[in-house]
Amino acid sequence: MGRTDGRASDVNTPIFARGPSLAELDERARDIFRRIVESYLDTGEPVGSRTLSKSGLLLSPASIRNTMQDLTQLGLLGAPHVSAGRLPTHAGLRLFVDGLLEVGDVAEDERRSIDARLRAHGRNYEDALNEASAILSGLAGGAAMVVTPTRDAGxxxxxxxxxxxxxxxxxxxxxxxxxxxxxxxxxxxxxxxxxxxxxxxxxxxxxxxxxxxxxxxxxxxxxxxxxxxxxxxxxxxxxxxxxWSGGAAEDRSLIVRGRANLLESRETAEDLERVRSLFEDLEQKEQLIQLLDGVRDGEGVRIFIGAETRLFSLSGSAVIAAPYMTGSQRVLGAIGVIGPARLNYARIIPLVDYTARVLGQVMNA
Structure with a gap:
């Protein structure tokens, strides 16, 4: 499993300051914060103190509320309504992903499927790129993006x-x-x-x-x-x-698959509005290519969350992406998954990482 790198793209300048580090949270605050984020990623719903007190925490609702208030003041939690529970902010999601997320691995049957589907196209790189985006959109449940390679060989x-x-x-x-x-x-x-x-x-x-x-x-x-x-x-x-692609952002292709996945389980008007904004983001081809090109200077998975980039400041979207490269570690392009900030990071990060590595092997065959 490759490393994750949460740096925001230089092209898409961050529009909020980074939140506190985990070192600033005591054990109680970390535990409550982790439970809130995990519950939100699972259900999409705000989490209240009474819900947490019934989840195995040996604390009173009043003590939990005080800690939740502290986390809110630190900018890690927010409330959609005055009387509602708390949700993680984009800064809170970033802290969770960087320091508390437990990333698994790709299941063996999924590895075999990814290998077989990508290698079936031999040296037809265009088909392999399209297949890679189809694989990720199907397995990850979001929309998948692939940027075609920059061509710097003679x-x-x-x-x-x-x-x-x-x-x-x-x-x-x-x-x-x-x-x-x-x-x-x-x-x-x-x-x-x-x-x-x-x-x-x-x-x-x-x-x-x-x-x-x-x-x-x-x-x-x-x-x-x-x-x-x-x-x-x-x-x-x-x-x-x-x-033929000449390597410039305006001439390179951005392959996007799985837009329909973004419409699933969107029940409220607010959910649909976010998806509408996300669809508008997907039309910003040049900016998305620039964002994914920001992945090229690293070897592992990169994660962009919500307002960390100006491109996603309205939709609150998130991208999990990784470079695909030759055996000599020359980066060809990038592949990733885009969706609401409530992505299943633990599942999608290893899927993106593994698919990028197999795609690089296919392109280098």
């Missing part, structure tokens, strides 16, 4: 292969051994010679260079070479470059 070979009259397979082989395939609709009237011409043009300009390095120069060169290239070959070059 190009070794480019080829267009016709797949009938209307489609071609654009193949790009990189110097690190990875291969990206994209299906492209053929322009009308494309001939085999035009396919070869487009392949030759890209090979002569891209070989040994990264897509990021070649992107701007290639556009300029294509404009100048249109008189020499067949019109359909020039169109193929444009379509091929548009289909």
């Amino acid at each position: 190009v070794k070979h480019v080829e267009f292969v016709a797949l009938g009259a209307e489609r071609t397979l654009a193949i790009m082989v990189f110097e690190d051994g990875t291969v990206e395939n994209r299906l492209i609709r053929l322009p009308a009237g494309v001939t085999p010679s035009a396919l070869q011409e487009a392949s030759n043009f890209l090979n002569s300009r891209l070989r040994g260079r990264t897509l990021v390095e070649a992107r701007v120069d290639l556009r300029t060169e294509l404009d100048g070479a249109r008189r020499e290239l067949d019109e359909t070959a020039a169109r193929l070059v444009e379509d091929g470059m548009a289909a």
